[in-house]
Amino acid sequence: MKTSSKSELRKQQILTAAEKVFAKKGFQEATISDVGREAGLSEATIYEYFSSKEELLFSIPGETAKKTREDLKHILRHVRGAANKIRSIIYGYLWFYETHPDYASVSLLILKQNRKFLETQAYKDVKKLSGLLTEVLQEGKNKGEFSQEIDVYLVRSCILGTIEHNVIRRILLGKPQNLTDLTDPLTDLVLNGILKKPPLETMDFHVTVKPATQKKPAGPKKNKR
Amino acid sequence: MKTSSKSELRKQQILTAAEKVFAKKGFQEATISDVGREAGLSEATIYEYFSSKEELLFSIPGETAKKTREDLKHILRHVRGAANKIRSIIYGYLWFYETHPDYASVSLLILKQNRKFLETQAYKDVKKLSGLLTEVLQEGKNKGEFSQEIDVYLVRSCILGTIEHNVIRRILLGKPQNLTDLTDPLTDLVLNGILKKPPLETMDFHVTVKPATQKKPAGPKKNKR
Amino acid sequence: MKTSSKSELRKQQILTAAEKVFAKKGFQEATISDVGREAGLSEATIYEYFSSKEELLFSIPGETAKKTREDLKHILRHVRGAANKIRSIIYGYLWFYETHPDYASVSLLILKQNRKFLETQAYKDVKKLSGLLTEVLQEGKNKGEFSQEIDVYLVRSCILGTIEHNVIRRILLGKPQNLTDLTDPLTDLVLNGILKKPPLETMDFHVTVKPATQKKPAGPKKNKR
Amino acid sequence: MKTSSKSELRKQQILTAAEKVFAKKGFQEATISDVGREAGLSEATIYEYFSSKEELLFSIPGETAKKTREDLKHILRHVRGAANKIRSIIYGYLWFYETHPDYASVSLLILKQNRKFLETQAYKDVKKLSGLLTEVLQEGKNKGEFSQEIDVYLVRSCILGTIEHNVIRRILLGKPQNLTDLTDPLTDLVLNGILKKPPLETMDFHVTVKPATQKKPAGPKKNKR
DNA sequence: AATGAATGAGGGTTCATTCAT
DNA sequence: CATGAATGAACCCTCATTCAT
Numbered sequence: 001m002k003t004s005s006k007s008e009l010r011k012q013q014i015l016t017a018a019e020k021v022f023a024k025k026g027f028q029e030a031t032i033s034d035v036g037r038e039a040g041l042s043e044a045t046i047y048e049y050f051s052s053k054e055e056l057l058f059s060i061p062g063e064t065a066k067k068t069r070e071d072l073k074h075i076l077r078h079v080r081g082a083a084n085k086i087r088s089i090i091y092g093y094l095w096f097y098e099t100h101p102d103y104a105s106v107s108l109l110i111l112k113q114n115r116k117f118l119e120t121q122a123y124k125d126v127k128k129l130s131g132l133l134t135e136v137l138q139e140g141k142n143k144g145e146f147s148q149e150i151d152v153y154l155v156r157s158c159i160l161g162t163i164e165h166n167v168i169r170r171i172l173l174g175k176p177q178n179l180t181d182l183t184d185p186l187t188d189l190v191l192n193g194i195l196k197k198p199p200l201e202t203m204d205f206h207v208t209v210k211p212a213t214q215k216k217p218a219g220p221k222k223n224k225r
Numbered sequence: 226m227k228t229s230s231k232s233e234l235r236k237q238q239i240l241t242a243a244e245k246v247f248a249k250k251g252f253q254e255a256t257i258s259d260v261g262r263e264a265g266l267s268e269a270t271i272y273e274y275f276s277s278k279e280e281l282l283f284s285i286p287g288e289t290a291k292k293t294r295e296d297l298k299h300i301l302r303h304v305r306g307a308a309n310k311i312r313s314i315i316y317g318y319l320w321f322y323e324t325h326p327d328y329a330s331v332s333l334l335i336l337k338q339n340r341k342f343l344e345t346q347a348y349k350d351v352k353k354l355s356g357l358l359t360e361v362l363q364e365g366k367n368k369g370e371f372s373q374e375i376d377v378y379l380v381r382s383c384i385l386g387t388i389e390h391n392v393i394r395r396i397l398l399g400k401p402q403n404l405t406d407l408t409d410p411l412t413d414l415v416l417n418g419i420l421k422k423p424p425l426e427t428m429d430f431h432v433t434v435k436p437a438t439q440k441k442p443a444g445p446k447k448n449k450r
Numbered sequence: 451m452k453t454s455s456k457s458e459l460r461k462q463q464i465l466t467a468a469e470k471v472f473a474k475k476g477f478q479e480a481t482i483s484d485v486g487r488e489a490g491l492s493e494a495t496i497y498e499y500f501s502s503k504e505e506l507l508f509s510i511p512g513e514t515a516k517k518t519r520e521d522l523k524h525i526l527r528h529v530r531g532a533a534n535k536i537r538s539i540i541y542g543y544l545w546f547y548e549t550h551p552d553y554a555s556v557s558l559l560i561l562k563q564n565r566k567f568l569e570t571q572a573y574k575d576v577k578k579l580s581g582l583l584t585e586v587l588q589e590g591k592n593k594g595e596f597s598q599e600i601d602v603y604l605v606r607s608c609i610l611g612t613i614e615h616n617v618i619r620r621i622l623l624g625k626p627q628n629l630t631d632l633t634d635p636l637t638d639l640v641l642n643g644i645l646k647k648p649p650l651e652t653m654d655f656h657v658t659v660k661p662a663t664q665k666k667p668a669g670p671k672k673n674k675r
Numbered sequence: 676m677k678t679s680s681k682s683e684l685r686k687q688q689i690l691t692a693a694e695k696v697f698a699k700k701g702f703q704e705a706t707i708s709d710v711g712r713e714a715g716l717s718e719a720t721i722y723e724y725f726s727s728k729e730e731l732l733f734s735i736p737g738e739t740a741k742k743t744r745e746d747l748k749h750i751l752r753h754v755r756g757a758a759n760k761i762r763s764i765i766y767g768y769l770w771f772y773e774t775h776p777d778y779a780s781v782s783l784l785i786l787k788q789n790r791k792f793l794e795t796q797a798y799k800d801v802k803k804l805s806g807l808l809t810e811v812l813q814e815g816k817n818k819g820e821f822s823q824e825i826d827v828y829l830v831r832s833c834i835l836g837t838i839e840h841n842v843i844r845r846i847l848l849g850k851p852q853n854l855t856d857l858t859d860p861l862t863d864l865v866l867n868g869i870l871k872k873p874p875l876e877t878m879d880f881h882v883t884v885k886p887a888t889q890k891k892p893a894g895p896k897k898n899k900r
Numbered sequence: 901a902a903t904g905a906a907t908g909a910g911g912g913t914t915c916a917t918t919c920a921t
Numbered sequence: 922c923a924t925g926a927a928t929g930a931a932c933c934c935t936c937a938t939t940c941a942t
Contacts, residue, residue, distance in 0.1 A: 006905090026338075028253040031932065042907045047934065083420065109338040113251075115397060137419075146419045154410050155419055157394070158387040162379075165386030172340060185379050193418030194362075194371045194380055195308065235922090257916060267924045269918080278916065460901090476788075478703040482937060492903045494939080503937065533870065563701075563784040568847060587869075596869045604860050605869055607844070608837040612829075615836030622793060635829050643868030644812075644821045644830055645758070685926090706911060717928045722913065 011049050011059075014039050019060050023105035027057055058120050060106055065125035068096060072132055082140025087187040089133050090159060091180060097167045098179040104167050112164075130160060155190065162186055236274050236284075239264050244285050248330035252282055283345050285331055290350035293321060297357055307365025312412040314358050315384060316405060322392045323404040329392050337389075355385060380415065387411055461499050461509075464489050469510050473555035477507055508570050510556055515575035518546060522582055532590025537637040539583050540609060541630060547617045548629040554617050562614075580610060605640065612636055686724050686734075689714050694735050698780035702732055733795050735781055740800035743771060747807055757815025762862040764808055765834060766855060772842045773854040779842050787839075805835060830865065837861055 017039035021030045032053055036043045050056040072092050079085050097104040111117045133156045140146035166182060169175060176182065242264035246255045257278055261268045275281040297317050304310050322329040336342045358381050365371035391407060394400060401407065467489035471480045482503055486493045500506040522542050529535050547554040561567045583606050590596035616632060619625060626632065692714035696705045707728055711718045725731040747767050754760050772779040786792045808831050815821035838861070845854060 010905090032934085033932080043933085044907050044909095044935080045905080048906075051934095053933070112393070113334040113338065113397075118397060140419075144421060147417075147421050150414065150419045151410050154387075154407065155414060157390045158383060158411070158414060161386035161388070161390030162383040163386070164390065165382045166379075168337070169382070172338075172343060182379065185376050186383070189375065189380060189383060189415075189418070191418045191420045192372075193414070193416045194365075194375045195416045196369060196372050232922090256914085268916085269924045269926095270922080272917065273923070276917095457901090481935085493937085494903050494905095495901080497938070498901070498903095501938095559788040562843070563788065563847075565847060590869075594871060597867075597871050600864065600869045601860050604837075604841075604857065605864060607840045608833060608861070608864060611836035611838070611840030612833040613836070614840065615832045618787070619832070622788075622790060632829065635826050636833070639825065639830060639833060639868070640864075641868045641870045642822075643864070643866045644815075644825045645866045646819060646822050681926090707913085708911080718912085719914080719928050719930095720926080723927075726913095728912065 007049075010041075010045075014041065014046055014049055014056070015060055015062065018056050019102045019106055022057065022060070022110060023102035027053075027110045032056075054116070057106075057110065057114075058117060058122065060103070061111065061120075061122035061126070063125070064103065065122065065129045068092070069125070069129045069132060072129075076132075076136070082136055082143065082145045083187075083191055085136045086133075086140070086159070086190065087183065089136065090163065090187050091183040093160075093163050094167075094179045094183055097163070097170075101171070105171050108164055108168050109171065130156060133159060159186070159190060232274075239266065239271055239274055239281070240285055240287065243281050244327045244331055247282065247285070247335060248327035252278075252335045257281075279341070282331075282335065282339075283342060283347060285328070286336070286345075286347035286351070288350070289328065290347065290354045293317070294350070294354045294357060297354070301357075301361070307361055307368065307370045308412075308416055310361045311358075311365070311384070311415065312408065314361065315388065315412050316408040318385075318388050319392075319404045319408055322388070322395075326396070330396050333389055333393055334396065355381060358384060384411070384415060457499075464491065464496055464499055464506070465510055465512065468506050469552045469556055472507065472510070472560060473552035477503075477560045482506075504566070507556075507560065507564075508567060508572060510553070511561070511570075511572035511576070513575070514553065515572065515579045518542070519575070519579045519582060522579075526582075526586070532586055532593065532595045533637075533641055535586045536583075536590070536609070536640065537633065539586065540613065540637055541633040543610075543613050544617075544629045544633055547613070547620075551621070555621050558614055558618055559621065580606060583609060609636070609640060682724075685716075685720075689716065689721055689724055689731070690735055690737070693731050694777045694781055697732065697735070697785060698777035702728075702785045707731075729791070732781075732785065732789075733792060733797065735778070736786070736795075736797035736801070738800070739778065740797065740804045743767070744800070744804045744807060747804075751807075751811070757811055757818065757820045758862075758866055760811045761808075761815070761834070761865065762858065764811065765838065765862055766858045768835075768838050769842075769854045769858055772838070772845075776846070780846050783839055783843055784846065805831060808834060834861070834865060 014035065018035045021034045021038050024030075025034065032043050032046050035056070036046055039046070046056065050059060072089060075088055075092070076085050079088050111123075117123050134152050137146065137150070137152040137155050141148065141150060141152065163182075163186070166176060167179065170177075170179060239260065243260045246259045246263050249255075250259065257268045257271055260281070261271055264271070271281065275284060297314060300313055300317070301310050304313050336348075342348050359377050362371065362375070362377040362380050366373065366375060366377060388407075388411070391401060392404065395402075395404060464485065468485045471484045471488050474480075475484065482493045482496055485506070486496055489496070496506065500509060522539060525538055525542070526535050529538050561573075567573050584602050587596065587600070587602040587605055591598065591600060591602065613632075613636070616626060617629065620627075620629060689710065693710045696709045696713050699705075700709065707718045707721050710731070711721055714721070721731065725734060747764060750763055750767070751760050754763050786798075792798050809827050812821065812825070812827040812830050816823065816825060816827065838857075841851060841857060842854065845851060851857065
């Protein structure tokens with residue numbers, strides 16, 4: 001399925017080591033020597049596979065975003081309703097970051113703030129991945145499931161921003177302990193907002209019925225008034 | 226009001242230069258020599274005022290968060306309702322980042338991912354500033370203005386995460402052009418969510434009345450069926 | 451005539467590649483990898499035939515000087531007079547450098563300034579080749595064709611120095627365009643010098659003859675006596 | 676007379692050390708650390724004054740050629756006759772190389788074969804210095820002191836080539852022991868060539884005298900006719 | 901015979917930092 | 922108070938060379 005030449009395996013081995021080392025020490029603080037030690041290889045060997053420290057860094061994402069997108073698309077095919085799809089996507093992101101903490105560190109703490117990374121293919125893949133969210137939001141808006149007033153880009157940034165904010169907190173402060181637990185609260189928050197809803201169930205209808213006379217249905221009043 | 230000894234002025238001069246330089250080149254890529262050049266001082270002079278490059282970095286926030294908190298508190302005193310206070314806080318953050326782009330870069334791209342920064346006083350001030358948001362959220366929850374089900378910490382992370390996500394995009398990609406314009410859409414999003422609200426005004430009640438009997442309106446239904 | 455085992459051919463292939471690469475990039479700047487690429491072989495294969503990069507360099511001259519000497523000797527056998535032999539030798543050198551520019555580069559720009567090269571057999575061959583010139587000069591001196599006052603070593607260095615100086619100019623600056631064209635001017639220069647010759651044909655003799663006696667014109671005196 | 680700021684002195688100190696080290700070990704083989712050790716300074720200090728190893732190398736010639744040219748011009752002003760001027764120039768070169776052996780090594784063994792050096796100001800100065808020789812040759816030709824048939828560029832290359840060839844031999848092989856001793860033999864060689872001159876003093880005139888008749892002096896025949 | 905793969909060894913270069921003046 | 926001058930300490934990167942296959 002995947003080209004697993006010996007060379008390709010070595011590359012993966014190095015990338016895994018680099019991910020771990022960069023996640024732990026940061027990019028500048030980590031040395032190629034560190035990566036070599038972690039990978040059980042000499043520095044020179046690293047350079048046989050990656051032409052520079054920076055290229056090594058930029059190679060870590062690889063096809064990750066692309067594959068994650070495929071996986072997500074596959075899952076979404078079986079999910080009904082934009083709201084549920086949002087939930088699935090949020091879960092997808094959180095689950096991924098939770099199960100790939102080193103990748104999360106590299107991605108959110110190192111690559112995210114690197115201007116040169118913006119020019120790599122991997123970044124384009126990341127953008128395309130987030131495009132999935134935009135599509136679902138647009139779909140929900142088009143189909144009337146979501147309000148017509150939402151700005152899909154803002155909502156997307158809200159969802160991703162919240163996720164990333166929490167993942168970073170997790171990385172640096174250790175809390176929240178569990179990321180995927182945020183799925184429902186975050187989804188509900190985005191879907192419903194935080195305002196106390198006018199509790200439909202407490203509406204009182206006072207109906208007086210007079211026998212043998214005309215009747216009218218009581219039209220409820222608008223909120224905004 | 227503020228100690229403006231000559232020494233203090235020089236410190237400020239250096240900090241301003243450092244902020245600018247770090248914002249432009251990043252921390253590792255910037256050199257003390259760069260800062261010196263920007264400040265019109267020699268490198269050695271920088272070291273007269275700051276013991277290390279890192280200390281210089283960590284000194285940039287200074288009292289910023291503390292003062293911003295005071296300003297915000299002052300403003301909030303005149304704002305009624307938790308929802309409006311949220312709006313004011315969101316505006317406060319956006320306005321600050323918009324008018325202090327260099328500070329935004331240093332804060333969000335450099336300090337935010339630095340583990341050692343977590344141990345500084347400045348970081349505590351930042352946390353305390355975000356505490357204001359927590360308080361307002363809790364207040365809204367307590368007073369019944371916000372839903373009882375919200376997790377104030379999640380909501381806070383949502384608001385801050387969204388803001389930061391957009392500020393970083395602004396810094397790196399140049400868009401959105403205008404940050405403060407996000408105030409209302411973001412506030413509304415957080416308050417109301419994105420679901421299309423059941424338009425109360427179009428609800429139809431079909432009431433059939435039969436003379437000579439007694440009935441009562443059906444008791445309220447739960448949302449979560 | 452020449453051992454052309456398969457191994458020998460491969461060696462030649464590598465040497466030709468090395469000559470080309472070293473000529474173009476210089477010794478230090480050229481890598482074994484470059485040579486391998488030029489030869490269409492792997493680096494390891496180079497090392498099957500030459501034990502080190504330096505040995506490879508020192509192997510480039512090979513039998514060149516020896517063969518050139520044989521060729522020259524053969525030619526000189528048919529040339530009459532030391533002066534004409536000098537001309538032939540000068541032509542031989544110039545023609546060789548002109549038709550072997552890569553060899554010229556390696557020889558004059560790289561090997562010429564390498565102290566270790568002085569200890570190789572190839573260097574001894576080069577010296578022996580230049581010995582031919584010495585012999586001819588000495589011969590011309592002995593036979594009275596050349597002045598008794600010349601220092602054959604100086605004259606040799608003059609001829610070779612001029613040739614090499616021009617070849618190097620050719621390599622680095624592209625001029626003179628044509629090397630063999632220098633043969634006659636250089637030969638004449640060395641043979642005749644640059645001074646304007648006292649034009650014998652304008653000498654006036656005034657002879658007075660008196661009948662009935664016998665005298666002889668007094669022969670001019672030698673300078674050195 | 677010369678700007679001898681402290682910084683300028685340091686630069687000179689480093690250049691002197693570099694000249695010595697490069698002369699001894701060659702450019703590639705010498706390390707900045709070697710130069711530092713020779714100068715009694717740290718490697719980092721070298722880099723305070725020269726931005727790279729190559730710049731250090733290219734800085735060694737400095738104003739040497741320019742000054743040498745001035746000196747030579749000054750001397751030539753008091754020398755009569757192109758031939759004597761040639762002698763002075765040859766002596767000037769030889770004397771300079773003899774008294775500056777390290778410079779000779781760097782100049783003739785390292786810089787002479789470096790393509791990038793051709794683009795430096797120092798190289799232009801060297802060319803201008805050799806231009807002096809061309810001028811003198813041309814002058815001698817114009818004034819009829821030298822043959823009309825000489826190619827001044829070839830003669831120049833002959834003089835310089837011979838000098839450099841001998842200086843290099845001196846550097847690498849230790850002989851000739853004394854360079855300036857070459858002045859006269861080389862000058863004479865270039866002026867007179869090596870051919871045995873038709874010794875005017877040995878010319879035989881055979882005069883047959885017939886009494887009482889007309890007579891003619893037997894004029895020698897022109898060579899070229 | 902040929903080479904893919906690995907690396908030891910080393911050097912150029914950068915800078916944060918120090919200190920005498 | 923300010924700084925010119927100096928450097929220790931690292932690190933990235935290169936490449937000639939080796940060796941198992």
